[in-house]
Each structure stands twice: as structure tokens, then as C-alpha cells.
Amino acid sequence: MDWLFFGEISLAGLAMGGLYALIALGFVIIYKATRVINFAIGEIMMFAAYLFLAFAGGMELSPWIALPLAVIGGSILGGVIEKTMIRPMLGESPISVVMVTIGIGSILVGLVEFIWTADPQLLPSFLPREPVFIGPLYLAPKIAYGFLIGSALLIIYLLYFRFSRGGVALRATASDQAAAYSMGINVRRVFNMAWVFGSLAASLAGVLVAATGGLSPQFGIIGLSVLVVVIVGGLDSILGALVAGVFIGWLETVAGAYLGGEYRMPATFLVLAVILVIRPYGLFGTHEIERV
Amino acid sequence: MSILEISNLSLSFGGVKALQDVSFRVPENTITTIIGPNGAGKTSLFNCISGFYKPQQGNIRYQGQPLPGSIKPPRRAALGLARTFQNIALFRGMTVLDNIKLGAHVHMKSGLLSALAYFGPARREETAVRQEVEERIIDFLEIDHIRRQPVASLPYGLQKRVELARALAMKPQVLMLDEPVAGMNREEKEDMARFILDIREEWGITVLMVEHDMGMVMDISDHIAVLNFGQVITEGVPADVQNNPEVIKAYLGNSDIDSLRRKLNPEGEVA
């Protein structure tokens, strides 16, 4: 076995996993606050990446201006989706709400094809290009810097939710909606903010992932990998999102490199299936007590 | 003789002890009532008997046979343990008639193939059940006028009655009623009390009931067990339970015993 190759693949996988962790964090924020499983998260990422393309490529803005603009655009999209399409579904069965997010995904794909056509696109490169070496291991610079930027946001998020007022309101809403409401927390606002923050994380990750691998209307498929991450980690667990994100990113890359691209999805879904059978609520998720 | 015997039952969720060493018995063909303050563990006890919760200790004997945790809820239903729920648990997507027929599920046999064709056994069985439900239960509970309605559209009192009908369709030996008259007005309560008495007397079914309405409890119960903080304080006939100082203390703390005695006394507020 070529350990150097394995090390490099693993490193790339772990870095990719860092981005998965960021997306999964966005997913978990939305789930914790609103109990909505957001199947459209891949499409929100895609939309933000196309926005970046429009700002940086079409309008020829500096990528470092286009990036925040695209991320803000993606966050606003999340907020608008919550307000117009998710809020009317309050109190409906989870099946219906999930289907709404699937429908939203389809609408976003259509919009993107409408505006930017269905052809694959390359994002203008904006990350440094010098090769990165960690010890003897080479890491593609796009992946390395993507990982760094993603991790920075991830750490900001973790600190924010731990210490800020908004973070406390979010956690309070997550643990008991009615109690949070009666303590004067504006639950509707929290719902909306959760979608905005969740989409913000997804949008940044979307641009970074698209910068390494290209962009097309099929980009949203990445949502499936994220789904695996959050189920394996536990839908309502931030720690789970981080651990499982890194692990699934690594597994996917290693399986792709050693077995071939067609094994990426089956490999991660195999892990998912095993987790579902032995720990149905994920590695770190909470098991709710059922009542009659 | 006792149809149901609970001995030393203990159940806890994490650190919360829902039931501690609970023992009591349900004599056959009686109306036995469990009373106690909110959170005393009454519904948890029902859930243990139904098999939905698994007690950590103790055992339940039904008709002289042990009911271990390996006997799952559906099997218990088939053995004749039927119940209603504290927060009405009707199936909202079905009509009154279908809800009641669902109760007969455990006594029906037809399989998938015959159901797909609706020919032969399935057809005969469905028609027979329909007839039995109509003639024995719907007439008895006086709900024939609503049989075609979806349950969600019914007023609360009627929903409770449909739930009772569904439990009767299960052909129970022991009928467990979780707060059968909670939230009802006086007339509805009187109807329900009459049905419960008839069920015991005419159908020969043992009734095990959880209820807060002391007037009705003292009026129709043959046997009462008092539960507080997951423990049985006392059990016996209504007159004894009513005057038991422990019971009074459980309900009111240590203060005004006389006013509580009045409260526990059915006179003046007959159900």
C-alpha cells in the first residue's frame, strides 16, 4: 500500500469533510430551531455559488467582494424561503414539510437553469495557487484554503451560539418552543434567523465547494451527502454534524479514490444504513421518549 | 377472585420514579378505580398493563397467568385487555364506524389476498363485524346518528363515547378507562356513568378506571386504589377510602381535613 498516496487522499478527504461539517452545521441549526429537515440545502448552496459566478464572473467584481455578496444573497434566500413557504406549513406533518423543501429544491434548479443555462461552469479562481504541503503530504490549494475559510466560519458559529444572546434564544427555542415563547423570545424571529444562519453556512460552503469542483444545476446532489452526515451524526447534534461531516467527507474521498467514483455514494449510504439499524437517532442525537 | 394482580411494580424514567413498588388487585366483574393526584403514576400504570412501558421490577398477573414484557401490546389486546386514552386517541382519518371496527381487528382473520379481492372470507367477516358492531355497540352507546361522520368533526363528549365503543369492539375481559368523564358536562357524565355500570352488569366486563371526578368515582366504584407519588397508599371499598386520613393528606397536604372530607363525599355532587 502506498502510504503517501493514502495520506494525501485522506488529507483531501478530511478537508472536504470540514466543508461538509459546515454545511451540516447549517442543516442542524435549521433542524434544531424549526424541526424542518431541509432537503433543499444543496440547492441553496448551488444558488449561492451561481450568485458568486454572476458577481465575480459576470459583473467582474473582485472575488473578495463577490464572495460576501453571494453568501449574503444565499442567506436572504433562506430567510425568504422560510417566510413564504415554510411558515405556512407550521403544524403540518413532517412529511409535508419535507416535500415542500424538495419542491423548493426543484424550483431553484429550474431558476438556475433558466438564468445560467444547464451547462457546467467554472468559477473564477480566487484562492491562492501555491501548492500546500503538510509535512510530506501535498494538498490541493483550493481545498486547503476552502477548508481554512470554512473552519473559520464554523468556529465563529460555535462561539456565537455558545455565548451570544441570539445563540441562547436559538438554543432555548430548540429545547422547548413553548417555554421559550413564554419567556419572551420571539420564536418566529428565531425560526427566520435559523434559516438565515443555516443558509449562510451552506452558501459559503457552496461557493467553496464549487470553486474546487465546478458548478452545474446538478450541484444540489451534494445535499444527499449532507443528509448522510446529519443522520449519521444525529439530526439535532452540532457535535455530531462536525464529527460525521469530517468522517463522511474522508470516507467518500477515499472510497472514490480506491474503488472508483461509482462507489462514493454506496459507501457513505452503507454507513448510513448501519447507523440507522444500530443507532437510529445517530451517533450523538437525542432519543425522544414516546408518549401515548 | 382477581382478574388482574399487580405486584411490586416499579418503573422509572431516568431518575424519575413513576411507579414504586405498586401492588393492588382488580377483583373480577367489579368497577375498580385508581385515584390520585396528577402525576401520581396512574397513566403509567395503564401503560405498563398495556405493555407499552416495561416496568423494571415487579409483575402483572392476568387471569392467573403472568404477563411478562415479552408479551407485546397487540398480544395483550388479543388476550382481552382493552383501553381508552386520557387524550382521546381516535384515528382522525377514519369514520366513526371504521374506528369502532378497528377495535375488532384482533378478532378478525382474513388475509391480504382475500382483502384484495374482497371476496369470500374477507367479505363475510367484514359484514359479520359490521352487523355485530351495529347491533351490540352502536345501538347500546346511542351513536347511530354519527356512524358515517369523520371523528375529527365530533364534539368532545361524543369522541369519548366513540373511543369507548372502539374498546368494546375489542371484546375485552378487562376494560381500562383513562379518565372517561374528564371535561364532560353533567349530562354527558351521567350517560357515561350509566354505560360503565351497564358494561359491568350486562356485559360482565371488569372495568379498571382512572378518574378524578370524585362524585362519580365514589358512586359507581366497587373497589378503589389510591396512588400518590408512584405508590399505593391504600385500597378498599369507597367508604373506607373516603375516610382514610392518608388519602386526605395526599390530596390536600395537612390542612383543612373537613373541607376535603366534604369534597370526597359524593353527597351534593352526584355524577
Add this chain to the structure above:
Amino acid sequence: MRIGDAKQSYEADEAIWTSSTQKLWLGFFLLILMVFPFAVDSYLLYLGCLVGIAVISTTGLNILTGFTGLISLGQAGFMGVGAYTVAWLSINTGLPFPITLVLAGLMAAAVGILVGLPSLRVKGLYLAIATLAASVFLHFIFAEWEPVTGGMGGLSLEPAHLFGLTFQSDFMMYFIIVPLAVLMVLAARNVFRTRIGRAFIAIRDRDISAEILGINLLRYKLMSFALSSFYAGVAGGLFAYFYRVVTPESFPLSMSIFYLAAVIVGGMGNLLGGILGAAFMTLVPEALKLLTAALTPFYPNAPVFMSPMLEIIFGGLIVGFLIFEPHGLAEIWHRIRRFFRLWPFRN
């Protein structure tokens, strides 16, 4: 206007069609289905076949998702199992279509039971994701198990045959597909007149109470999976005979979502809704194609926008129906019927 429908026996009261008006309409509808292939051109005939296949599969998914409350993202996978079974059997054994279709259904049902097994422990959306995993694995098997499935190239098969008769044209296929669709919808209707259908609905509405009332959850959830995937398998088998080529890409994840959308748009937990939804969702893209063709002379770019429009309309229908008409087309249909029942005497 219709007044009252007196019944003499419980058996008569349990019938599906309880009035002579209803029977008349039913007869009329069946007659139209019979005459249809003789009266229309090949394009409409082709659409008729597509709708028929979609009705079977949607009805199956409706049993599982609409009536039992188990959301499944594996419907296309189960159809694939049926299609590959038919393709493999007709290539390797040459059996006539009634046998291959039944075997396709049974094979899909077996896979369905396997996929449903986690429902012992996982519920709701977790189960949906288990079915998603199943569809990923099935796609993988279709693509990689070359000796049996022909790999990415798939399998090509001969037309369906029975007693020396060959069902090559759409016209001939219509007479397999549509009667089968009618039969299978009727069979589903029958199930919901019996204890099995009631058990499904009870599990959907309140699974824990259902269990305490005597319903063995695992048994009935698996039965629902089996029945639903049997329908999917037969629909997939018909798909194979209809297109006579089966590849891994014939049954993508988007197809599973298509069938979920058909169930939702039609009306979850309503068989008529499933039929309406299947027809509607199959015909919308076709209508859009016609519209595009009509617009092309004026806007040469129209075809470019068709595919994105389709995505937007598809998503918009799902979202719109869930928000504004959660009981789907079936509810609209009932509203129309209520209107005419008392017509012309309205209150």
C-alpha cells in the same frame, strides 16, 4: 340531484358503489376507456399508456405514504426491480407476460420487505432516509451487476407475448396496461374496506395507540411496504415492456420524487387522488411540450426554456398544493361533486 340511499342489508351498505347513479357513471367511464384506443391518434395512445403505468405506481406509493404514513423515496428503485425482473425473465426464459409481471411484483415486494425492515426501529423521516439509501444501493446494483443487469448499457427485451399474441404496438400495450390499472386500483380500494386497510390508516394516524389496540406494527408496516412495492414492481414491468429497454438511468431518484409529487398533488390517502395526481403530473410536461412547440415559431428560444420551466412548475405544484390545497386534486373534485349533488337547488 340525489336524495337518500336506503339499504336493506349491511352487506349492501358496505358496497363501494352504493347508488345506481354511481354505477351508471362508472359504466360510462369504463366504456370510454374501452373506446379510447380506437378513437385517438398514436400520441394520445402513448400518453394513455404512460398514465396507466403512472396510476399503478402512484396507487402503490399512496398505499404506503398516503395511507400508512411511511414516506418512501424508493419507489423508482422498486419499479427498477420490477423492470429488470421482467427484462431478465423475458430474455432468459421467454415466459408470457402475466407470469413475468406477477414475478416482477413479487420480486419488488420481497425487496420492499427488506427495505421496510428498519421500520421496526426507525420512524418518520429516518425511515424515508432508509428508503433513500435503498434506492442508492439498487441503482448501484443495476449499474454494476453486469452479468444480470447488463451494466450501464442495460437490457433490451422482446415485446410482451401471450398465447402466440405479441404486444408490440402502443395499441396492444394499452390493452395490458389499462385493464391492469383498473384492476389494481379496485384491489387497493378493496383493501381499505377491510381490517388491513384500517390497520394501515391507524398506523398513520397514531401508531402507538394502534399497537395498544392490537395492531402488530411491524407486520402491517411490512405488509404495506410489500403491497406498495408489488404495485411498483408491476408498473416497472409494464415500463420494461412498453419501452423494451431498461437501463440504470431509467429509474433515477427524481422519478421517486415524481411519484411522491403525484401522490401529494392528487391527495394523500385518497385513491381517486392518486389517479388524478398520476394523470395530472404525467400530462403537465406533455402540455408544456405542446405549448413550447406552439411558441417556437414566435420565440425560437422557447425550447431552451422548456426544461427549466418544467422544473419550476414541478416544484411549484408540490409547494403550492401543500400550502394551498393539502388534500390535493381529490378535494377539488369532491367540491365540484358536492356542488352538483344538490344542483340546481343550492343553499
